[in-house]
Amino acid sequence: MQTDPQGPIAIAGAGRMAQSLGRLLRERGERIAAVASRQMDHARAAVEFIGEGEAVSYPCLPRCAQRVLIAVSDGAIPHVAAVLAEAGMSGGAALHTCGAHGPEILAPLAARGVSCGTLHPLQTVASPAQGVEALQGCTFGITAEGAAAAWAERIAAMLGGRALFVPADKRPLWHAAAVMASNYVVALVDAAVMLMGAAGIEERDALAAVAPLVKASSANALSLGPVRALTGPVERGDVETVTTHLSALAAAPPAVRAFYRAAALQALDIARRRGIEETKARKLEEVLRESGGKNA
Template sequence: MAAKVGPMATQRPRVVVVGSGRLGGALALSLAARRWPVRVLSRTEEGRRRAQALGLKPATPQDLAQARVALLCVPDKAVSEVAREQARTLGKGAALVHCAGALSLQALGAPRGRATGSFHPLCAVSDPRDSLAGHAVAISTRSRALKAVLQRMAKDLELSVLHVPEARRAAYHAGAVLSAGGAVALMATAVEAMEHAGVSADQALAALLPLMRSALRGMEARGLAGGLTGPVVRGDAPVVAAHLQALPEEVAPVYRLLSLQALRLAEPRLSPEARVALAKLLQVSPGRRRP
């Protein structure tokens, strides 16, 4: 039987955010702005200074005793250790909730009398003052009471809820990383290609950011296949060949892999001849399908 969360307030129970880094700071600020009773527990002096600079209230022993939910905003490798520490420190029945994307609930252990859960916002938080509103959040718990609290938290923060099977958390998180940090890495690769053409990095970034935004708007309006542009969707094999020839050795493999994905998206719109030409150019069998 799943552990209960204790006598939570029906609306906004007391929350302790453990960690005052980018995500911890963003969650604490966002919850406080929506009148959740939030305190922050920092494990280092540097963390305490960050929390103070953000105007966040530090957690006292009394706050820990009265908290109903502890959000663990710590590095993945520290979640298990911090969960054990907090299980000894928090008041009886307080829930432990990690904010790690790739970890299952097993990372929190099985603390007696406590509900466990995860609350992972899909937002690329590069500063604690970044807004979380309008993004999604992956929620997991076996406790009905805690689920209701986390869903209320998501609603107040204007986050849409995803439910991801515990056994597939790593794949879910990989997708999230590809769309955020992967997008930054992709832009760095695009800037490198432009530098190879004689354009400075600053000029390239300034020119490519609006282009990337226009691609995102196209995806949002017309979906993945409908938002696809470029030589692959036009079936223009000579242009793709010219690109592969012109790119630096370390950039060409990235272009090739992304072009293969574009070919899968564009395949229904291409003539058989164009599909064969592009598949041959990209060194993949024209009849190949995704598993």
């Protein structure tokens, strides 16, 4: 069966991603025929936010549209794919929004001739309304072929975003990178605030203090690239300062110490690309690795 690129869309899931994408697509002229959830009140709330569609259960979706956007929790995707397949979905296209997996988790649908793919928005969506703002212009990591690929590219273009094709077997790397750029930046801020706490500075003051630093450092890394943006003791080859840090960190939580060492080793790699004197680089590496052995 041919997939009609102008035909209606059905959405599996009524959470943050389902609502944000549904609303944006509706605003760009797509017809949202139905939204499914396990709980009808969730589906109804999503329909209200999106501004169009019928609130239904998952098995009802295939009769509503040939194109299904699956935005349920990662663990529920295979189950929802199986339910849609059992309910008779065949032909058409299905996209899921999970970053860690490729189209293979939609296997029951692929077996019924559905063109399957992944459309992962590289953005954090904390609420439907915030998602509507944030998803515009973001990058979409796509793993798909044929009709699913064409639909995924169309969604990225409609939202003013970029489409990047990610090979199926590289999706875990893509997702690890996304997690580092999002969740682990949060973890890094938390570790810095913990160290300030140990220096007697309250969390609120510490967050306010590091805010301009975090913003300027990430803005520089993103605009200049890491090699030109790096400053600080590792970039200067200042072994003495790094040694002082490592001694002071001896009383810090093990995860914070490990975080410092791992980030310093990555910074050293950047410093090498920038041309740090190799004797200084070796000394820094030695000090960082030795401290790992001592405090691990």
